[in-house]
């Protein structure tokens with residue numbers, strides 16, 4: 617888990633953060649998955665460069681985008697070095713709207729006339745399940761307020777950030793999970809995100825063996841949550857490493 621924080625991270629800039637405990641320091645949400653000798657990154661938030669250095673990320677085989685909000689995309693330029701290391705373009709996947717927005721927001725990357733230092737990317741629209749470099753990826757359509765965005769399932773792991781509701785059809789694709797990483801912004805309700813209570817309810821419904829909460833706002837305390845969440849559900853933190 618590279619980052620476990622909400623869109624503004626934790627602590628929030630401009631506030632008093634002298635007494636913030638270690639696991640409440642959260643960069644913007646992202647995960648890095650290594651499976652069958654392939655390295656997959658989900659989202660490139662504004663903290664991506666720092667996360668990559670802190671976690672010793674040497675390679676990225678492909679990128680999955682959940683959606684185009686700033687906290688999930690604004691580190692895209694730091695894919696530059698990874699495309700250089702690979703001596704090839706990096707395939708980046710997302711739904712049609714997400715890729716359209718990314719191309720619009722970072723138009724210099726896709727401007728063929730501009731060949732100065734920039735990441736070399738292939739943007740690939742997702743239309744259902746797909747296999748990339750022998751890895752089977754199942755997109756999980758979810759609702760993020762008035763957006764249709766994506767979570768992802770790879771093998772027995774699913775990642776759902778930025779989510780206000782999960783359609784039944786998607787729940788059906790989330791059976792027999794060993795690990796679910798799930799949005800939980802804060803205790804009170806929010807129209808674009810799951811609250812802690814809603815995340816717990818969904819986790820019980822999905823019945824993953826282990827659920828880890830992410831995209832947590834700065835008022836959520838890791839240590840309190842760890843002590844109070846039901847068995848099988850825990851708060852995530854930056855740098856959390858899970859082997860399946």
Ligand SMILES: [Zn+2]
Nearest residue numbers: 623685687778
């Ligand atoms: Zn977000």
Ligand SMILES: [Zn+2]
Nearest residue numbers: 683685760778
């Ligand atoms: Zn979002």
